[in-house]
Amino acid sequence: MNFNYSEEQNLLKDSIAKFISNDYSYETRQKHVAMEKGFNEATWNTFAELGWLCVPFSEDDGGIGGGPVEIMIVMEEFGKGLVVEPFVPSVILSGAAIAAAGSEQQKADLLPAIIDGSQIFSLAFVEPQARFDLYDVKTTASETNGKFTLNGAKSMVIHGGSADTFLVVARTSGEQRDEQGISVFLVPADAKGVVVKSYRTLDGQRAAEVVLDNVEVQASALLGVKDQAYELLQTISDDACLALGAEAVGIMEKLYKETVEYTKERKQFGVPIAIFQALQHRMVDMFTLQQECRSLLLRAVLSHESGAKEYQKNVSALKYAVAVKGQKVAHEAVQIFGGMGMTDEMNVGMYLKRINMINTLFGNGDYHLRRFMAL
Structure with a gap:
C-alpha cells in the first residue's frame, strides 16, 4: 500500500509547516489567545488567502475538493503549532454540515463566507x-x-x-x-x-x-x-473525531521530538541526561505510542476515503487510542522536562492540556471504547 503523499499534498503540508515554523511560534500563539476573540483575525485571513479554509469543499462549492487525507495533513500541522484559530468549528463542523445538507441557495450564500474567512460559524x-x-x-x-x-x-x-x-x-x-x-x-x-x-x-x-x-x-x-438531522450530526461528529485525532498525532510527534532534543541539552552530573538508559527507554515508548496512533489514524482515513463500513469503528479506535496513548506521551514529556513542563510559559504543558481537551470533545475514551465494542 502506498502511503506517500501526492505532489499537491506535499505542497499543502510544506506550506503549513513553513508558516507554523516562521510565523506561529508558541509566543505568537499565546498573544493570539490573549486577544479579545481568542485568536488573531489577521492570521485567520491569511489562512483564507493561502487557501487552507477551502480544502475540504468541492470545486462546485468553491473549494479544492480535498478529502480526509488533506484534512489529516492540515490538522497534524495545526496540532504541532497549537493553532487556536476556529478551523474546526467553522470549516470542519459548520462548513461540512452546510455542504452536506444545505440547499443550493444556502450553500451559495454561506460557503463563500466560510471559505474567505469573512464569517465564523x-x-x-x-x-x-x-x-x-x-x-x-x-x-x-x-x-x-x-x-x-x-x-x-x-x-x-x-x-x-x-x-x-x-x-x-x-x-x-x-x-x-x-x-x-x-x-x-x-x-x-x-x-x-x-x-x-x-x-x-x-x-x-x-x-x-x-x-x-x-x-x-x-x-x-x-x-x-x-x-x-441525526445522521448528519453523526457523520460530522465522526469526521471531527478524525480531524482531532490527526491534531493529536501531530501534538504527540512534536512532544517526543522536543523531549529528545531537551534531553540532549539538559545536564546532570556533568553529562546530558539523554545518555541515561531509563530515559532512553521512556522516549522510545513515546515514539512507539505516537506511531501506534498514527497507524490507527491512517486506517481511519483510508476507510473514510474508500467508504468502508468499518469507518465508524476505526474512528472510535483512534479516539480511544488518542485518549490513552496521547495522555501517556504528554505526561512522559512533562515529567522529563520537570516542573517547568507544567507552566504555561512552556508549550509542553499546553500540549498536555490540548490533548486533554481533545479527549473530551465528541466523546471521551471511555465513550468510544463502549462504542467500538458495540460496533
Missing part, C-alpha cells in the same frame, strides 16, 4: 444533560405560521463568542432522547433572544454557553430535512 449541539449522546436534545423548535421559535441552552459551543452564525441543533418532534425529530437551524449570533457567554477553556482556546429565549427564525433557516 459554530455548531451549537452540546447540552449539559446529554454527555456525548448526540440524540439527547432538550432545546426545542416549534413551528408557527411559517416560522420556528427556538428555546433552550447549549454548552461548550467552540468559539461561540466570535461566531457570526450558529448552527443550532433543536428538537422539532419526539421525546428528548429520540434519534428522530432532530433538526438544525441557522441562527444569527445577534438575533433577538440569543445570549452568549464566552469563556476560556483549559487549553487556552475559547468556547461559550448559548441561551436561546424565544428566538424566532424563518423557515428558510432550517438546514436540511426537518426531523432528520
Whole structure:
C-alpha cells in the first residue's frame, strides 16, 4: 500500500509547516489567545488567502475538493503549532454540515463566507444533560405560521463568542432522547433572544454557553430535512473525531521530538541526561505510542476515503487510542522536562492540556471504547 503523499499534498503540508515554523511560534500563539476573540483575525485571513479554509469543499462549492487525507495533513500541522484559530468549528463542523445538507441557495450564500474567512460559524449541539449522546436534545423548535421559535441552552459551543452564525441543533418532534425529530437551524449570533457567554477553556482556546429565549427564525433557516438531522450530526461528529485525532498525532510527534532534543541539552552530573538508559527507554515508548496512533489514524482515513463500513469503528479506535496513548506521551514529556513542563510559559504543558481537551470533545475514551465494542 502506498502511503506517500501526492505532489499537491506535499505542497499543502510544506506550506503549513513553513508558516507554523516562521510565523506561529508558541509566543505568537499565546498573544493570539490573549486577544479579545481568542485568536488573531489577521492570521485567520491569511489562512483564507493561502487557501487552507477551502480544502475540504468541492470545486462546485468553491473549494479544492480535498478529502480526509488533506484534512489529516492540515490538522497534524495545526496540532504541532497549537493553532487556536476556529478551523474546526467553522470549516470542519459548520462548513461540512452546510455542504452536506444545505440547499443550493444556502450553500451559495454561506460557503463563500466560510471559505474567505469573512464569517465564523459554530455548531451549537452540546447540552449539559446529554454527555456525548448526540440524540439527547432538550432545546426545542416549534413551528408557527411559517416560522420556528427556538428555546433552550447549549454548552461548550467552540468559539461561540466570535461566531457570526450558529448552527443550532433543536428538537422539532419526539421525546428528548429520540434519534428522530432532530433538526438544525441557522441562527444569527445577534438575533433577538440569543445570549452568549464566552469563556476560556483549559487549553487556552475559547468556547461559550448559548441561551436561546424565544428566538424566532424563518423557515428558510432550517438546514436540511426537518426531523432528520441525526445522521448528519453523526457523520460530522465522526469526521471531527478524525480531524482531532490527526491534531493529536501531530501534538504527540512534536512532544517526543522536543523531549529528545531537551534531553540532549539538559545536564546532570556533568553529562546530558539523554545518555541515561531509563530515559532512553521512556522516549522510545513515546515514539512507539505516537506511531501506534498514527497507524490507527491512517486506517481511519483510508476507510473514510474508500467508504468502508468499518469507518465508524476505526474512528472510535483512534479516539480511544488518542485518549490513552496521547495522555501517556504528554505526561512522559512533562515529567522529563520537570516542573517547568507544567507552566504555561512552556508549550509542553499546553500540549498536555490540548490533548486533554481533545479527549473530551465528541466523546471521551471511555465513550468510544463502549462504542467500538458495540460496533
